[in-house]
Amino acid sequence: MSTPTLGELRDGIKATLDTAIPALTGYDTVPDTVNLPCYIVMPTGANFPQTNATPDDEWTFDLHVLVSRGDTGLGQDQLDEFISSAGPNSIREAIDRFPELGLEDGNVRARIVSMANYGGQFEAAGVDHIGATLRLLVTIEGPG
Numbered sequence: 001m002s003t004p005t006l007g008e009l010r011d012g013i014k015a016t017l018d019t020a021i022p023a024l025t026g027y028d029t030v031p032d033t034v035n036l037p038c039y040i041v042m043p044t045g046a047n048f049p050q051t052n053a054t055p056d057d058e059w060t061f062d063l064h065v066l067v068s069r070g071d072t073g074l075g076q077d078q079l080d081e082f083i084s085s086a087g088p089n090s091i092r093e094a095i096d097r098f099p100e101l102g103l104e105d106g107n108v109r110a111r112i113v114s115m116a117n118y119g120g121q122f123e124a125a126g127v128d129h130i131g132a133t134l135r136l137l138v139t140i141e142g143p144g
Helices: 006-020 072-083 091-097
Strands: 025-027 038-047 057-068 108-124 127-140
Touching: 006 025, 006 038, 006 057, 006 091, 006 108, 006 127, 057 072, 057 108, 072 091, 072 108, 072 127, 091 108, 091 127
Parallel strands: 025 038
Antiparallel strands: 038 057, 057 127, 108 127
């Protein structure tokens, strides 16, 4: 088993969500401008094994999900579809269906573990958006 790089993990997250939810534009790096609705993949931390007794790497990512603030009611309804635990536009359901993120070796498992920051405090290119942050935990199973 090979360990995927951070870039491969970002690419896998984007490919998984782009395939599962075509209505959502994905960015695996921070863009200068965004097309809404969208999500932006941001690595937030990593834990690496200190011993062979705990051989798994763990990466955390924040998925910033943004929708238009033009009509706040419609925007929140749209955002709710993306951050809900189930439904055709649910990011969580897409990750639950494809936790390996399309990475070949089968040693990758991803899952959405929380949601935070729901509301209107998001901005991109000087434009306010409605958004929320989904926390994604990716475990890479090590040998042992």
